[in-house]
Amino acid sequence: MALTKRAPASRMSKILLGTFIHSKSRAQLEYLHNAAVAVDKDGTIVALAKDDHSADAAKDKALRDMGWDVNEVDVVRCEEGQFFFPGFVDTHVHASQYPNVGIFGKSTLLDWLEKYTFPLEASLSDLSKARKVYTACVRRTLSHGTTTATYYATIDVAATNLLADLCLSIGQRAFVGRVCMDREDLCPSYYRDASPESSLHATQECVAHVSKIDPGYDLVSPILTPRFAPSCSGNSMNGLAKLHRELHLPVQTHISENKGELQLVKDMYPDAPSYAAVYDAHGLLTAKTVVAHAVHLTEDEGRLIAQRQSKISHCPCSNSCLTSGEARVRWMWEKGIEVGLGTDMSGGYSPSVLEAARQAALVSRHLAMQIEDEELRERSKLTVEEVLYLATRGGALCLGLGDKVGSFQVGKQLDAQLIGLGVVGDDGTRAGEGAGDWVDAGNVDVFGWETWDERIAKWLYNGDDRNTKKVWVKGRLVHSRR
Amino acid sequence: MALTKRAPASRMSKILLGTFIHSKSRAQLEYLHNAAVAVDKDGTIVALAKDDHSADAAKDKALRDMGWDVNEVDVVRCEEGQFFFPGFVDTHVHASQYPNVGIFGKSTLLDWLEKYTFPLEASLSDLSKARKVYTACVRRTLSHGTTTATYYATIDVAATNLLADLCLSIGQRAFVGRVCMDREDLCPSYYRDASPESSLHATQECVAHVSKIDPGYDLVSPILTPRFAPSCSGNSMNGLAKLHRELHLPVQTHISENKGELQLVKDMYPDAPSYAAVYDAHGLLTAKTVVAHAVHLTEDEGRLIAQRQSKISHCPCSNSCLTSGEARVRWMWEKGIEVGLGTDMSGGYSPSVLEAARQAALVSRHLAMQIEDEELRERSKLTVEEVLYLATRGGALCLGLGDKVGSFQVGKQLDAQLIGLGVVGDDGTRAGEGAGDWVDAGNVDVFGWETWDERIAKWLYNGDDRNTKKVWVKGRLVHSRR
Numbered sequence: 001m002a003l004t005k006r007a008p009a010s011r012m013s014k015i016l017l018g019t020f021i022h023s024k025s026r027a028q029l030e031y032l033h034n035a036a037v038a039v040d041k042d043g044t045i046v047a048l049a050k051d052d053h054s055a056d057a058a059k060d061k062a063l064r065d066m067g068w069d070v071n072e073v074d075v076v077r078c079e080e081g082q083f084f085f086p087g088f089v090d091t092h093v094h095a096s097q098y099p100n101v102g103i104f105g106k107s108t109l110l111d112w113l114e115k116y117t118f119p120l121e122a123s124l125s126d127l128s129k130a131r132k133v134y135t136a137c138v139r140r141t142l143s144h145g146t147t148t149a150t151y152y153a154t155i156d157v158a159a160t161n162l163l164a165d166l167c168l169s170i171g172q173r174a175f176v177g178r179v180c181m182d183r184e185d186l187c188p189s190y191y192r193d194a195s196p197e198s199s200l201h202a203t204q205e206c207v208a209h210v211s212k213i214d215p216g217y218d219l220v221s222p223i224l225t226p227r228f229a230p231s232c233s234g235n236s237m238n239g240l241a242k243l244h245r246e247l248h249l250p251v252q253t254h255i256s257e258n259k260g261e262l263q264l265v266k267d268m269y270p271d272a273p274s275y276a277a278v279y280d281a282h283g284l285l286t287a288k289t290v291v292a293h294a295v296h297l298t299e300d301e302g303r304l305i306a307q308r309q310s311k312i313s314h315c316p317c318s319n320s321c322l323t324s325g326e327a328r329v330r331w332m333w334e335k336g337i338e339v340g341l342g343t344d345m346s347g348g349y350s351p352s353v354l355e356a357a358r359q360a361a362l363v364s365r366h367l368a369m370q371i372e373d374e375e376l377r378e379r380s381k382l383t384v385e386e387v388l389y390l391a392t393r394g395g396a397l398c399l400g401l402g403d404k405v406g407s408f409q410v411g412k413q414l415d416a417q418l419i420g421l422g423v424v425g426d427d428g429t430r431a432g433e434g435a436g437d438w439v440d441a442g443n444v445d446v447f448g449w450e451t452w453d454e455r456i457a458k459w460l461y462n463g464d465d466r467n468t469k470k471v472w473v474k475g476r477l478v479h480s481r482r
Numbered sequence: 483m484a485l486t487k488r489a490p491a492s493r494m495s496k497i498l499l500g501t502f503i504h505s506k507s508r509a510q511l512e513y514l515h516n517a518a519v520a521v522d523k524d525g526t527i528v529a530l531a532k533d534d535h536s537a538d539a540a541k542d543k544a545l546r547d548m549g550w551d552v553n554e555v556d557v558v559r560c561e562e563g564q565f566f567f568p569g570f571v572d573t574h575v576h577a578s579q580y581p582n583v584g585i586f587g588k589s590t591l592l593d594w595l596e597k598y599t600f601p602l603e604a605s606l607s608d609l610s611k612a613r614k615v616y617t618a619c620v621r622r623t624l625s626h627g628t629t630t631a632t633y634y635a636t637i638d639v640a641a642t643n644l645l646a647d648l649c650l651s652i653g654q655r656a657f658v659g660r661v662c663m664d665r666e667d668l669c670p671s672y673y674r675d676a677s678p679e680s681s682l683h684a685t686q687e688c689v690a691h692v693s694k695i696d697p698g699y700d701l702v703s704p705i706l707t708p709r710f711a712p713s714c715s716g717n718s719m720n721g722l723a724k725l726h727r728e729l730h731l732p733v734q735t736h737i738s739e740n741k742g743e744l745q746l747v748k749d750m751y752p753d754a755p756s757y758a759a760v761y762d763a764h765g766l767l768t769a770k771t772v773v774a775h776a777v778h779l780t781e782d783e784g785r786l787i788a789q790r791q792s793k794i795s796h797c798p799c800s801n802s803c804l805t806s807g808e809a810r811v812r813w814m815w816e817k818g819i820e821v822g823l824g825t826d827m828s829g830g831y832s833p834s835v836l837e838a839a840r841q842a843a844l845v846s847r848h849l850a851m852q853i854e855d856e857e858l859r860e861r862s863k864l865t866v867e868e869v870l871y872l873a874t875r876g877g878a879l880c881l882g883l884g885d886k887v888g889s890f891q892v893g894k895q896l897d898a899q900l901i902g903l904g905v906v907g908d909d910g911t912r913a914g915e916g917a918g919d920w921v922d923a924g925n926v927d928v929f930g931w932e933t934w935d936e937r938i939a940k941w942l943y944n945g946d947d948r949n950t951k952k953v954w955v956k957g958r959l960v961h962s963r964r
Contacts, residue, residue, distance in 0.1 A: 101927075102926075102936075103936050103940065105865075128908070132908055132910045136906045321847065323847045349944055352925075362802045362803070365805045369805055377805075427617060428615070428616065443832075443947065444584075445580075445618055449581075454584075457584045457585050458585065461584030464946065465925065
């Protein structure tokens with residue numbers, strides 16, 4: 001073996017071996033034990049084999065299926081109790097606000113923007129500062145298993161392009177949006193686009209940059225990003241909509257996060273039937289649009305969003321921190337709207353989509369507390385399975401990646417994480433942990449008698465980045481820890 | 483120096499050196515920079531010196547004050563950006579339920595007890611299982627900076643005594659309660675005390691055990707623990723109250739957590755004016771009583787609890803998980819009631835009091851969302867300072883430890899933690915972190931421009947056990963990590 005010349009593991013085909021867990025549907029997780037997932041050099045899943053008794057037998061099946069020689073593939077085996085899980089999809093995150101996580105005081109949306117957010121975003125026109133912030137953000141979110149991130153950058157072209165460069169080089173699948181905001185009356189003078197024309201031109205520069213560094217948008221894609229209706233002129237929104245129709249690029253924006261914001265939109269567009277209708281009238285509510293928050297939507301707006309097949313990014317952590325409200329995921333689903341999760345850093349304090357999933361479960365319980373009817377109340381709570389669906393397949397569907405990532409299926413790409421939990425020994429200490437020592441396997445303690453369902457619940461509620469041992473994006477190992 | 487014979491550090495006097503942060507009041511944190519805290523061999527803080535410019539000058543002052551030789555004290559210096567903080571006080575935690583953290587499905591209190599809780603608690607009469615669970619629980623909570631824990635064990639005498647032994651040997655300040663539950667109609671047949679007399683007798687056995695292993699209750703104290711009104715007969719509660727009056731032991735129980743439970747109590751005591759009045763009528767509502775949850779208290783109950791000077795353990799994580807409701811901390815404060823935080827594992831999923839503090843801030847925001855009046859709404863939110871007060875001094879006051887722990891003051895004992903945050907370098911990586919490497923300093927990223935207030939907010943919202951570098955209880959170093 002020592003003499004066999006092998007290609008570097010990153011360029012080799014791979015076989016992942018062990019237990020694979022992913023969403024079969026919104027309500028159900030599928031557990032594939034003793035399974036082998038074969039991944040080709042391009043990062044595509046090309047075979048999935050199972051065996052009733054042994055992972056090695058599954059491996060042999062997969063090798064036979066592919067006609068691969070075991071010496072020419074990289075075999076990644078999960079240890080006892082570990083499992084593979086799809087990478088997380090963060091459908092709404094402000095990379096530029098990462099340094100402010102946890103800093104919001106008692107503010108709510110509009111004063112938070114003025115006090116904490118705009119000054120920080122504006123300061124990232126300093127490219128050395130932008131490099132520091134964006135590198136830390138991409139590395140941090142990857143370490144939490146975020147294989148796809150939908151980023152807001154800032155209004156600055158060079159800094160936004162730098163974020164796209166960093167995603168590509170570090171290896172995170174990303175949508176990178178230059179923030180458009182040109183309304184003189186509502187954007188601060190030190191931080192706004194000079195005109196609708198210059199806003200559009202700057203956006204086109206960012207699109208051109210991504211087209212140059214990743215021509216097929218295989219890993220990084222531009223995304224059109226009107227900040228939200230109150231900060232964009234009608235002309236600017238119309239211009240972005242035209243670009244959207246011509247280039248078929250996705251769109252992201254905010255909607256109905258906070259009551260002050262609702263009033264602002266009403267004052268700005270007194271004749272519009274609703275907030276959602278404002279985006280619709282400007283051509284920005286389409287099947288490729290992700291609107292974040294959607295806390296206070298009316299029935300009419302829900303129907304309109306469903307009709308346009310637009311998607312919603314649910315940001316529970318942010319909505320709780322900024323006292324915005326409690327968004328109704330089950331109501332959205334019942335309207336036929338696809339929903340994903342957003343960390344919304346730094347409105348939300350955590351870079352972790354697992355934390356967002358946890359918070360989605362909690363917010364659904366806060367909603368339930370207000371429901372008198374017992375059956376309706378019980379039904380409104382989101383389950384472990386449902387919030388993990390939001391974190392993976394739901395997010396992938398929101399971003400048009402439903403056939404590419406979000407589960408382990410032949411033809412999809414390998415965006416995945418290897419999860420390991422802590423195992424408590426009979427003496428109450430962790431394996432390998434001596435007196436005074438501390439093995440840092442995180443906070444999930446498995447005692448040995450838990451079912452798989454219970455292990456997953458424990459991971460959802462107490463897991464953190466320590467449980468994410470390895471992360472692959474498009475087959476490339478982009479993060480690992482002991 | 484190498485020839486100087488030194489006592490082992492644990493038996494030596496200590497000087498802690500650097501930045502100390504603690505609650506000055508509910509609303510305010512005090513920052514002591516360049517400070518030195520001198521701690522004698524018994525773990526008592528005997529001097530506190532400050533200097534305007536240098537920690538070393540403060541150290542020299544403290545040495546002079548105490549007449550100590552620097553070679554005979556253990557000097558603990560915090561590194562740049564680190565700080566000392568009081569240890570956390572967990573005023574409500576079920577050690578026996580630790581293996582179930584994160585496992586609650588869609589259940590609420592009463593079905594959760596039947597389905598998840600009673601079977602696990604009953605199984606801990608197996609002492610080898612109890613040792614595994616309790617050791618893991620004590621070590622885990624210490625690693626999160628919990629220097630004082632108020633535990634519910636189980637009904638089993640030997641296992642409860644084992645928990646007390648473990649707290650004493652591992653070094654956690656603790657109140658250890660044998661759970662009393664004897665009502666035939668409401669406790670499962672496989673898990674209940676045989677009679678009021680046997681319940682009382684078993685409790686006395688546990689009290690006697692702690693009196694033997696820690697005669698002055700210096701570190702570990704018994705606590706009388708009627709589970710809650712629905713599980714205790716009147717005779718059993720009266721018996722505990724008699725013991726309470728005779729031995730001056732503290733009491734803990736649950737109150738008004740869930741609406742089903744409220745109805746149950748109403749059905750059991752149709753003539754009682756309220757749930758709180760039931761405890762009061764049985765002599766269990768006193769200045770040494772801590773009642774947990776208190777979500778649905780009436781105005782009358784609030785006044786009664788205040789009048790009796792009883793204390794409340796607020797358990798926000800549990801109340802959200804089990805859909806119990808949103809307890810009103812500010813309302814309790816306005817009534818004049820002292821409040822602390824409880825993790826309430828495993829109703830709450832997290833062993834961390836820092837997480838409980840975070841959740842207290844979030845729950846106060848969910849309450850605020852329901853308030854129309856803007857001024858009242860803003861006022862109802864709990865601040866960073868307030869939830870950290872709940873986690874330390876508030877908890878200490880609830881447990882009658884107000885003059886012993888909770889802040890850095892001469893005469894108090896050293897129950898403290900050393901906190902370290904992660905520092906992001908100019909290239910966006912952590913100090914010491916190379917390509918492909920990952921320094922595990924946790925999730926708090928300090929970029930360098932944050933104020934101290936902002937650092938504390940970042941720690942509150944993204945901190946975890948990785949930021950708790952060292953933990954001392956009564957001057958003894960009981961946990962450390964790199």
